[in-house]
Amino acid sequence: MEVLTLTLLNFRNFSNFRCVFDGKLTVIIGKNGSGKSNILEALSLLAAQKSARVETDLDLVKFGRGEAKIEAEVESQSEKSVLTINFQVIDETYVKKAYFIDGIKKRLFDFIEHFCVITFTPLDLDLVVGTPALRRHHLDILLSGLDRDYWRSIGNYNKVVARRNKVLGRILERQSKPAELDFWDESLLSHGSVVSKKRQEFFEYLNFVENPSSHKASVDKKDYSWQLKQSLLSAEKLIRNRERDIAAGVTLSGPHRDDFVFLFGGRNLEYFGSRGEQRMAVLALKLAELEYVNLKRGGRPVLALDDIFSELDWEHREAILGVIDKQQTIITAAEVDSVPKELLKKAKVVKLT
Numbered sequence: 001m002e003v004l005t006l007t008l009l010n011f012r013n014f015s016n017f018r019c020v021f022d023g024k025l026t027v028i029i030g031k032n033g034s035g036k037s038n039i040l041e042a043l044s045l046l047a048a049q050k051s052a053r054v055e056t057d058l059d060l061v062k063f064g065r066g067e068a069k070i071e072a073e074v075e076s077q078s079e080k081s082v083l084t085i086n087f088q089v090i091d092e093t094y095v096k097k098a099y100f101i102d103g104i105k106k107r108l109f110d111f112i113e114h115f116c117v118i119t120f121t122p123l124d125l126d127l128v129v130g131t132p133a134l135r136r137h138h139l140d141i142l143l144s145g146l147d148r149d150y151w152r153s154i155g156n157y158n159k160v161v162a163r164r165n166k167v168l169g170r171i172l173e174r175q176s177k178p179a180e181l182d183f184w185d186e187s188l189l190s191h192g193s194v195v196s197k198k199r200q201e202f203f204e205y206l207n208f209v210e211n212p213s214s215h216k217a218s219v220d221k222k223d224y225s226w227q228l229k230q231s232l233l234s235a236e237k238l239i240r241n242r243e244r245d246i247a248a249g250v251t252l253s254g255p256h257r258d259d260f261v262f263l264f265g266g267r268n269l270e271y272f273g274s275r276g277e278q279r280m281a282v283l284a285l286k287l288a289e290l291e292y293v294n295l296k297r298g299g300r301p302v303l304a305l306d307d308i309f310s311e312l313d314w315e316h317r318e319a320i321l322g323v324i325d326k327q328q329t330i331i332t333a334a335e336v337d338s339v340p341k342e343l344l345k346k347a348k349v350v351k352l353t
Helices: 036-046 108-114 122-129 132-144 148-172 178-208 215-219 235-240 242-248 275-297 314-324 341-346
Strands: 002-011 014-020 025-029 067-076 079-090 094-101 104-106 117-120 224-229 259-264 302-306 329-333 348-351
Touching: 002 036, 014 036, 025 036, 025 341, 036 067, 036 079, 036 117, 036 302, 036 329, 079 108, 094 108, 104 108, 108 148, 117 275, 122 132, 122 275, 132 148, 132 178, 132 259, 148 178, 148 242, 178 224, 178 235, 178 242, 178 275, 224 275, 235 242, 259 275, 275 314, 302 314, 314 341
Parallel strands: 025 329, 025 348, 117 302, 302 329
Antiparallel strands: 002 014, 002 067, 067 079, 079 094, 094 104, 224 259
16 A cells, blocks of 8 residues: 655645655655644545544644645555545634545545555654543544444444433433433444454454564564453443443443553553653554554555654664565654664655745
């Protein structure tokens, strides 16, 4: 899988920008504020990954403009496609997005199958120390892009939780009866079981698949692992906890309460890890995701590394160097001197002003 070209119109700080990528390695050099991270953000949006750098989509449109566009020519399994996202500002309050493949309007559901990128940025350190909601969101974005059943199930599950919570609130206010929960409990179990199963499969892959060229060997010989903490549902559990849910006015168990932790030698890195260990655990996760996407799609996604060499020591830079040639890789850096010279020799270098 490759991205060949990227065009940005009124996106973030770019009025009109076009970039042609090398099929193997592109290094984008630009000072802070030049927009190099915005390029990777645009690629993530093309892979249907919601930006973690904005509160609303209004922030994606260049200030004062009424519309914006991201367009890329991509190639997957020798087939080329043009992917487009149009952003239209409505009443200066929200943005309406439309998705196109080769000029034909598509549902997001169909759009996400055409491109995939794994991005590693300094902000990803929050996966270790941030909230469970952030980690669940990361899981949902990854798995939804690989599996239509997961996409459908997580979307329906979240809707059912919201509607069940409304019923719980009405019961608490004595405006509804507990029996009304029976229908929503059945839907919760149906969609939640799919979500739980597919999350469990992913973590089994992370921790138990043996591969001579696996992510663990690529990153470090030390033992990084990830523990999924699931809030599993059953009909009996929902009935048993019904009074507790009514008293709280919300659904207190289920996949929307799942979490996972990063471990190093059995230690939870959120509490007992150095910044370097936390960073390397996230990198190990990202490289594992590369292999998982390759397994599920039969092709490697694009790897995007945002200002990574300023964050890593030399030992861990070598881990990156060992994986860069396996797929198309795009690297950003603030200074050209921070990029290893052996990479610059074989890379296409794009300089932002």
